[in-house]
Amino acid sequence: MVSNSQTKLISSLGQKKYRDKFQLFVAEGPKVISELREEGLKLKWLFTTEPSQITLENHFLVSEAQLKKISFLKTANSATAIFEIPTLSPYLDSGLVIALDAVRDPGNLGTIIRLCDWFGVSQLICSEDTVDCYNPKVVQASMGSLARVRIHYLPLLEFLEKTNLPIYGGFMDGRNIYSETFPTDAIMILGNEANGISELISKKITHKISIPRFGKIQKTESLNVATATAIILSEFRRSTGK
Amino acid sequence: MVSNSQTKLISSLGQKKYRDKFQLFVAEGPKVISELREEGLKLKWLFTTEPSQITLENHFLVSEAQLKKISFLKTANSATAIFEIPTLSPYLDSGLVIALDAVRDPGNLGTIIRLCDWFGVSQLICSEDTVDCYNPKVVQASMGSLARVRIHYLPLLEFLEKTNLPIYGGFMDGRNIYSETFPTDAIMILGNEANGISELISKKITHKISIPRFGKIQKTESLNVATATAIILSEFRRSTGK
Known part of the structure; x- marks a missing residue:
C-alpha cells in the first residue's frame, strides 16, 4: 500500500521546487523504470500492482486504485517509481x-x-x-x-x-x-x-x-x-x- | 450562438464514421483556421468569441462557455471552424x-x-x-x-x-x-x-x-x-x- 505521507510526497514531485528540494523524481511504467534502474539510478520506492515484481524492502504492492492516485498519467500504468536525481559530472567543453x-x-x-x-x-x-x-x-x-x-x-x-x-x-x-x-x-x-x-x-x-x-x-x-x-x-x- | 443541432453535429465529428458520413471536420484556433481558409478549403461554419471576425452569414458569435462546449481541446481557443473535407486529386505514381x-x-x-x-x-x-x-x-x-x-x-x-x-x-x-x-x-x-x-x-x-x-x-x-x-x-x- 501507499502511506499518506508517501502519497503527499509523490504528488508534490509534480512541481519542480519539490523535486529540487527532495532531489527525487517520478517515473511510470515497467519499461521506463527498468531502463532507469539498468542505468544505475537509485530507486527510493517502487509501487506496483504485480506481486512478482516485489523483491526488495522498498517495493510496495498496491491496488490499481492506489496506483491511479499517485499517477501523473491519464491512464495509470502497472508501476510507479520514485528515483533519486543523480549527481551530474561536471561539464566538459568538448564534443x-x-x-x-x-x-x-x-x-x-x-x-x-x-x-x-x-x-x-x-x-x-x-x-x-x-x-x-x-x-x-x-x-x-x-x-x-x-x-x-x-x-x-x-x-x-x-x-x-x-x-x-x-x-x-x-x-x-x-x-x-x-x-x-x-x-x-x-x-x-x-x-x-x-x-x-x-x-x-x-x-x-x-x-x-x-x-x-x-x-x-x-x-x-x-x-x-x-x-x-x-x-x-x-x-x-x-x-x-x- | 450555437444551436443544439450544430452542437450535436460538431460533437459527432470527433468520430471518424461521422466525419466520413458528413464529409466535415473540425479545426480550432484562429491560426489553423486562417491557414486552411487561405488554402481554399470550404468553410461551413465559424464560431468565434471575436465580434470583429463575424463577416459572413455562416459566422456565429459565441460566448466562451459556448465555445468550450464544442471544443475538442483541453483549453478552448477563441474560434472553432467546421470545414468540408476536400476532394482528393488522383494518386500519381511519381515523385x-x-x-x-x-x-x-x-x-x-x-x-x-x-x-x-x-x-x-x-x-x-x-x-x-x-x-x-x-x-x-x-x-x-x-x-x-x-x-x-x-x-x-x-x-x-x-x-x-x-x-x-x-x-x-x-x-x-x-x-x-x-x-x-x-x-x-x-x-x-x-x-x-x-x-x-x-x-x-x-x-x-x-x-x-x-x-x-x-x-x-x-x-x-x-x-x-x-x-x-x-x-x-x-x-x-x-x-x-x-
Whole structure:
C-alpha cells in the first residue's frame, strides 16, 4: 500500500521546487523504470500492482486504485517509481553539445534527449527557463536516455560567454546545412517553440545555419524544434562521420 | 450562438464514421483556421468569441462557455471552424511518396504531414489502420500543411503491388542511409510506433535502409517515427538536391 505521507510526497514531485528540494523524481511504467534502474539510478520506492515484481524492502504492492492516485498519467500504468536525481559530472567543453534556449514543451525535450542519446551527444545544456528534465512528462518521453545524457541547467548567456567552442544556431535565414562542413567539437543551439532563439543569445552565435525548404509552395512556417534537432544532429554526424 | 443541432453535429465529428458520413471536420484556433481558409478549403461554419471576425452569414458569435462546449481541446481557443473535407486529386505514381503503415499517434501523423509539406512531398499514403488525418488532434498538429499535402487512405499492400516505383523502408538492420544514393521517384515506408513495418508489407520492400546510431553506448531502442521521417526526408532531399 501507499502511506499518506508517501502519497503527499509523490504528488508534490509534480512541481519542480519539490523535486529540487527532495532531489527525487517520478517515473511510470515497467519499461521506463527498468531502463532507469539498468542505468544505475537509485530507486527510493517502487509501487506496483504485480506481486512478482516485489523483491526488495522498498517495493510496495498496491491496488490499481492506489496506483491511479499517485499517477501523473491519464491512464495509470502497472508501476510507479520514485528515483533519486543523480549527481551530474561536471561539464566538459568538448564534443558536440546541444544547447536549448527556452524549450517549453515536455514532449519536445523528451524527444531531444532521446535524439542526443541516439546520436551520441552526451551533454545537453538547457537555459534555466527550459522545461525541467525531471518533469514527469519529460521522463515518460525520454525513457532510459534520460540517464545516459548529462543535462545541465545553467544561465545560457554566461555559459556561451565562457565556452571555447564554435557556436551554431538554427535560423530561417542561416546558411544551408547541406553545404556546411561541421567540426566535431561545437555547440548547437535550438530555440523556443514560438519565438526561436532569443535576441541576446543570437548575438553569441558564430555560425547561423538553416534547413532548406523544398517544393514549390513554401508556406510551412517552421519545423518543430524536435524534428529540426533530428535533422541537424543527423547532418553533424553524417558530415563528421563520428 | 450555437444551436443544439450544430452542437450535436460538431460533437459527432470527433468520430471518424461521422466525419466520413458528413464529409466535415473540425479545426480550432484562429491560426489553423486562417491557414486552411487561405488554402481554399470550404468553410461551413465559424464560431468565434471575436465580434470583429463575424463577416459572413455562416459566422456565429459565441460566448466562451459556448465555445468550450464544442471544443475538442483541453483549453478552448477563441474560434472553432467546421470545414468540408476536400476532394482528393488522383494518386500519381511519381515523385517522392511517403507511405505510413499503421501510424497511430495523432501528434506523429501531424508532424509527418508538416514534414512532407516542408520537404515538398505532395503525396502521403496511409494504410487504412493509420490514424485519420481529420482527427481533431491531427488537424491541430498539422495546421495549414493538411491542405497542401494530398493524403490517400488505401489498402497499403495492394497499393505496393501496383506501383512501379522502388520501395524503401526504414529498418534497424537496413543499409546506412548516409551511404545511399536516392532516386527522385520512390516510395518510402515508415512503420507503426511499437511494431515498425508489418511482415506482409516488409516483403514488398526493395530497399531496406537504416539511420545509424552513434556513440559508445548503443542502448536507445529506436527513434520516434516522426523524427525518423525528418531524418530520412532530409537525406532524400539532400542526396537528390530537389
